[in-house]
Amino acid sequence: MINNRLCSLLGINYPIIQGGMVWVSDWHLASACSKAGILGTLGTGSMTHDQVKSNIDKMNELGAQPFAVNIAMLRDDADEIGKIALERGVKIFITSAGNPANIIPLLKKEGTICIHVVPSIRGAVKAEQAGADAIVCEGYEAGGHNSPYETTTMALVPQVVDAVRVPVVAAGGIADGRGIAAAMALGADGVQMGTRFIATKECNSNDNHKKIIVDAPDTGTCILGRNLNMLRVVRNKFADEMLAAEKEGADKEALLKIIGDEFNRNRAASVEGDMDKGTFQAGQSSGLVKDIVPVEQLIQRLLAEYKETVEELRARS
Ligand SMILES: Cc1cc2nc3c(=O)[nH]c(=O)nc-3n(C[C@H](O)[C@H](O)[C@H](O)COP(=O)(O)O)c2cc1C
Numbered sequence: 431m432i433n434n435r436l437c438s439l440l441g442i443n444y445p446i447i448q449g450g451m452v453w454v455s456d457w458h459l460a461s462a463c464s465k466a467g468i469l470g471t472l473g474t475g476s477m478t479h480d481q482v483k484s485n486i487d488k489m490n491e492l493g494a495q496p497f498a499v500n501i502a503m504l505r506d507d508a509d510e511i512g513k514i515a516l517e518r519g520v521k522i523f524i525t526s527a528g529n530p531a532n533i534i535p536l537l538k539k540e541g542t543i544c545i546h547v548v549p550s551i552r553g554a555v556k557a558e559q560a561g562a563d564a565i566v567c568e569g570y571e572a573g574g575h576n577s578p579y580e581t582t583t584m585a586l587v588p589q590v591v592d593a594v595r596v597p598v599v600a601a602g603g604i605a606d607g608r609g610i611a612a613a614m615a616l617g618a619d620g621v622q623m624g625t626r627f628i629a630t631k632e633c634n635s636n637d638n639h640k641k642i643i644v645d646a647p648d649t650g651t652c653i654l655g656r657n658l659n660m661l662r663v664v665r666n667k668f669a670d671e672m673l674a675a676e677k678e679g680a681d682k683e684a685l686l687k688i689i690g691d692e693f694n695r696n697r698a699a700s701v702e703g704d705m706d707k708g709t710f711q712a713g714q715s716s717g718l719v720k721d722i723v724p725v726e727q728l729i730q731r732l733l734a735e736y737k738e739t740v741e742e743l744r745a746r747s
Contacts, residue, residue, distance in 0.1 A: 436597045436619040439543060439563060440522060441496045443467030444733065445620030446610070447566070447599060448627045450500020450524055451574065451711070452476045453700035454635040455627070457488040462632035462725040464494040471498040471524055474511050476697070482511055486518040496522055498545070503528030504575075504659075512537050524566065527575060531560045547601070547622075549577030554590045554598075564597040565590060566622050571603030573625045573713035576653060576660040584616070591617035605715035607735020611743070625713040631724045638703030639710055642666070646716035654709065658685060659692070662713055667706040668695070 436445045446468040448459065452475030463470030472485050482499075489497050499515045501508050504527045512523065512533060523537045526547035534544050538561055546557035547566040554565045567590040569583025570576060583602040591598050600613035601622035613621045627633060629640045642664045654661045654672050663669050675688055689695060692709070699708025723731070 432614070434597075434619055436564065436599065439597060440469050442469050444729065445599075446729070446732065447471060447498070447524075447601075447620065447622040449566075449601060449622045449624035450474070450498070450502075450526070451624050451628070452502070453696055454633055454639065455500075456481075456634050457485045457492070457494075458632050458634040459627060459630065459725070460485075460497050461489055461492045461494040462630070463627070463729075464489070464497045466726045466729040468729060469496060469498055469522070470494060471500050473500045473502075475500070475502045475505070476693070479507075479510065479514060482514050483518065486515060486520060490518065498522035498524045500524045500526065501533065502526050502575075503530070503533065508533055509536055516542070526566075529560075530557050530562060534560045534562060545599070548590070549579050549581060549586070551589050551593045554594050558594045558596055562596060564599060564619070565594055566599040566601050567618075568622070569600075569602035571662075571714040572601055573651070573662050573716075574711040576662050578656075578660060583613070587613060587616040587618050603713060603715050605718040607732045607737070608739045609715070609718075610732060610736045611739040623715075625715050626719055626728070627725070628712065629719045629722045630728055631722060635700045636703030638705055638708075639700050639712075640722050642705070642710045643712050643716045643719050644722065646712065646719075648714075648717035650716050651712060651714050655685060655689070657682060658689075661692075661709060661711060663699075664710040664712050664716060666708070666710060668709065 448463040450471040450473035455473035460470030460472050499520050522543045524545045530546045543563045545564045546562040548554045569586050570580045587600045597619035599620045600618035604621045605626040646664050695709040698704040699710040
């Protein structure tokens, strides 16, 4: 597998990032990923400040290097989380869901690396100008919060690659070695995967979140709240209720009433495993996920599949 400029930048063996995921990517998953030679990421979206501290402390205690802290700028206290992480010696940050122009100067210290997640060329150029060291470009296939532009990974990655000079990481819809090879063919320097990592032994999510991904068919996910804060989830009773209301033209107020507290809906899925009421965030790649495996086994499989794909393409040409 390629040891390229993304690997050098992040100090990892393979150009794969485990994406930060609210409720599911705490130290259990992130440390297993770091140990397997990729970049593990703590998703702080659902964490209290004390949880952020204890998760970073645990990563440091386990000697899990390198690892990243994901800061979703949907939170008002994003700066505060950045400061907590810096105080504890975190070196890699992945910011998302907002304009990084204010937070990057705060996080950029000697020896720190800032990566920003974008859904568009405009976002990528702005992030590069703000000082991002790499860009994660996330397409519409991805699980979780999604962009209203609806640009797919296949179309977005090469356009962003052409528009910026820093390394570009493709995200959304990638769950096996074929996907990694495809991303590399589009010019990406690496991939970020979320959905595939939920279905691992080390992921601390409720087993029902893993199971709903493994059981999902190709058409198993949908976008909820097109006019709100878009979220890709696996379809279940609650998702169907929301889709029906949206189809009937329910206004924003009515939809927000059905959702209730999004924070709690996500927790109901990922922590409590409530199959009817939870929002099981996952991407279109769910259809490719067929088993729950240890992270190390998954990484070795991804590498073998990647190699096989590249060799097959070479033989075909
Ligand atoms: C359950 C779940 C929660 C997520 N939470 C976050 C988050 O808190 N912050 C973030 O930047 N991205 C989040 N994402 C996006 C992932 O980091 C990653 O970019 C995405 O899952 C990649 O697409 P894939 O799901 O097709 O692999 C989440 C994704 C999932 C599936």
